[in-house]
Amino acid sequence: MENIVQIKNMIKRYPAGSGEFTALKDINLTIGKGEFTGFVGPSGSGKTTLLNIIGTLDRQSEGDVQVMGTDVLKLTHKQSARLRSEKIGFIFQSYNLLPVYTVYENVEFPLLLLNIPESKRKEMVLKALEWVGLTDKIKSKPHQLSGGECQRVAIARAIVKRPLLVVADEPTANLDAENSHHILKTMVELNRELKTTFIFSTHDQKVINYLERKISLIDGRITKDEIKEG
Amino acid sequence: MFKFLMKGILRDKSRTLYPLITISMGVMLIVFMWCWANGAMSGMVDKTASLDLGHMKIVTRAYEEIIDQKPYDLCLTDVDELLVELKQKYPGIKFKPRTNFGGLLDVPDENGQTKAQGDFIGIAMNLLNDPDEIETFSLKDAMVMGHLPKKSDEILISNVIFEKFELKLNDTVSIITSTMYGSMSIRNYKVAGTVRFGVKALDRGAVLIDNSAIADLLDMENASSEIFCFLPEMEYSRRDAEKIKTSFNAEFTDVDNEFSPYMRTMNDDATMGYMMKMTNTSIMFMNFGLMIMVAIVLWNSGLLNNIRRYGEMGVRLAMGESKGHIYRSIVKESILIGILGSVIGTLLGLAISLYLQYHPVDISHYMNNSSIMMGNEYAAKIDGISLFIGFIPGVLASILGSMLAGRGIYKRQTAQLFKEMEK
Ligand SMILES: Nc1ncnc2c1ncn2[C@@H]1O[C@H](COP(=O)(O)OP(=O)(O)OP(=O)(O)O)[C@@H](O)[C@H]1O
Ligand SMILES: [Mg+2]
Numbered sequence: 001m002e003n004i005v006q007i008k009n010m011i012k013r014y015p016a017g018s019g020e021f022t023a024l025k026d027i028n029l030t031i032g033k034g035e036f037t038g039f040v041g042p043s044g045s046g047k048t049t050l051l052n053i054i055g056t057l058d059r060q061s062e063g064d065v066q067v068m069g070t071d072v073l074k075l076t077h078k079q080s081a082r083l084r085s086e087k088i089g090f091i092f093q094s095y096n097l098l099p100v101y102t103v104y105e106n107v108e109f110p111l112l113l114l115n116i117p118e119s120k121r122k123e124m125v126l127k128a129l130e131w132v133g134l135t136d137k138i139k140s141k142p143h144q145l146s147g148g149e150c151q152r153v154a155i156a157r158a159i160v161k162r163p164l165l166v167v168a169d170e171p172t173a174n175l176d177a178e179n180s181h182h183i184l185k186t187m188v189e190l191n192r193e194l195k196t197t198f199i200f201s202t203h204d205q206k207v208i209n210y211l212e213r214k215i216s217l218i219d220g221r222i223t224k225d226e227i228k229e230g
Numbered sequence: 231m232f233k234f235l236m237k238g239i240l241r242d243k244s245r246t247l248y249p250l251i252t253i254s255m256g257v258m259l260i261v262f263m264w265c266w267a268n269g270a271m272s273g274m275v276d277k278t279a280s281l282d283l284g285h286m287k288i289v290t291r292a293y294e295e296i297i298d299q300k301p302y303d304l305c306l307t308d309v310d311e312l313l314v315e316l317k318q319k320y321p322g323i324k325f326k327p328r329t330n331f332g333g334l335l336d337v338p339d340e341n342g343q344t345k346a347q348g349d350f351i352g353i354a355m356n357l358l359n360d361p362d363e364i365e366t367f368s369l370k371d372a373m374v375m376g377h378l379p380k381k382s383d384e385i386l387i388s389n390v391i392f393e394k395f396e397l398k399l400n401d402t403v404s405i406i407t408s409t410m411y412g413s414m415s416i417r418n419y420k421v422a423g424t425v426r427f428g429v430k431a432l433d434r435g436a437v438l439i440d441n442s443a444i445a446d447l448l449d450m451e452n453a454s455s456e457i458f459c460f461l462p463e464m465e466y467s468r469r470d471a472e473k474i475k476t477s478f479n480a481e482f483t484d485v486d487n488e489f490s491p492y493m494r495t496m497n498d499d500a501t502m503g504y505m506m507k508m509t510n511t512s513i514m515f516m517n518f519g520l521m522i523m524v525a526i527v528l529w530n531s532g533l534l535n536n537i538r539r540y541g542e543m544g545v546r547l548a549m550g551e552s553k554g555h556i557y558r559s560i561v562k563e564s565i566l567i568g569i570l571g572s573v574i575g576t577l578l579g580l581a582i583s584l585y586l587q588y589h590p591v592d593i594s595h596y597m598n599n600s601s602i603m604m605g606n607e608y609a610a611k612i613d614g615i616s617l618f619i620g621f622i623p624g625v626l627a628s629i630l631g632s633m634l635a636g637r638g639i640y641k642r643q644t645a646q647l648f649k650e651m652e653k
Contacts, residue, residue: 057548081553110549110550
């Protein structure tokens, strides 16, 4: 499998009032394995919508979307859940950690869904927390952590199962500059070490500076697709 | 995964505590109501049995036809012989001959002129030499003043008449009535004591007299209009009663002789049978109603709870848990909470019931004018069923509530659930 994402002539419409609203138009896009890519554009340009379709949380209205070689329209709910649990990690703007669980348990959760045995789980969770530098907080609950720490837990949770693809929707929107750089560096390292593909949505210049490829969206259309030199 | 969910239940108090309280309260009410109704019912059954119907009663076939009129001219005869035979055939069962009759009570002044007069309800029974019958009729509890009759010519009368006629203990009163053959009969008796049963019919005008007196007063020699029968331990069981009735009637009832004895059970009494049926049905309805109420409350709290948890659901879906799996985990949680809530509720309900079983509420104030035969005390009664009755509605309500609330997961698009958490 060469391409992680392959989209052809894709359109996404939402029902709006009595009519319809077209959130994505004529999307043609290929993202290869190991890329460090981002969708950049103003608010309402369709970044989240596109990420959700790639993450199989939503479906396109028209066109062809292949994620890791499978046609997403052909997947049942159960199959797409399985695809997500095995191959896709999510990072959200607002962290979305499970509040009653500890850092360790939050990171462990995706592994429970994969029925990974306990000892193996422990090893993987500790490794993931090591990457994000949070091994000293494994027993803390989310409300005891700072925003930056929460987002690092979320990163650990996204990458603990070594997914092929990590989808991150504005991961730095709630973080200050220092924390933003910290987590971006972590993600760049993971991208290099594990060959994990990262797809971001952002309008944060700090993030844009780290991207290897910048795909610009305006009004639901791709207007520019730039690959960084060097 | 199970452990993971358990941790969530135990740690997230608002997710667990509120439904738990709701279920516990509902189940507590159900259990308590059951014990309460059970206590009321068995209080009523006991009282009615001892005063009015017996568990079973033997009468003549002719008497049975118009039993409400208590026609003592259609009484049983050769009662002593019948009793001997019955005691032999049905050991363990108590047989108590009683006769109801009516007439006028006349109170003379010192010159022998009528000072006051009123009607009464006469009951002839074994007052003199049958402590068992005194017990059966709860006479010791009913005594207000004076003593039990020691001689044939001593009677007990209701405290209400006693006060109305301004009598004193040991005063002589005359009973004016008719014999079983229809001729007029007047005899004098001494008032030994007064009674109050908390039952309107009796308290308005009861006169209790010993069976030995009716040979003379009513011309009923070796006769009695009814023989009350009581099952062992004074514990009514419809099944046992019906069984004895069938065997008795097969042996003693003669279709060609309308004066042959016939046995009927408490349930054959129209009012009593109806009351028993009604009580059972209404308890079932009340339980069902409560269960629905609890389910609706849980549904609503479940909805609120699930909306609060959409964030969690969204994350779990994004992590790759399927909707069905999440839905089932919600239902499983609700089963656990339902069982736990039912246990707590049952214990609470039993605790209250137990208290009221030993500290009965005195309702004699309300019962003074009651035509229902009910004890003066109203106690709850715990039985085997009360241990389980709360569980079915408790667990069902919990499952029902969570299933209704959990449907929201299916109704929403995955991405939508997922967006709701960002707000
Ligand atoms: N469920 C929906 N129903 C109808 N319209 C929607 C829905 N979701 C998104 N839209 C619309 O689609 C457009 C693109 O939304 P999207 O969330 O993808 O924007 P975005 O680029 O992520 O914006 P932001 O930077 O503010 O997050 C918006 O105009 C939005 O109003
Ligand atoms: Mg967005």
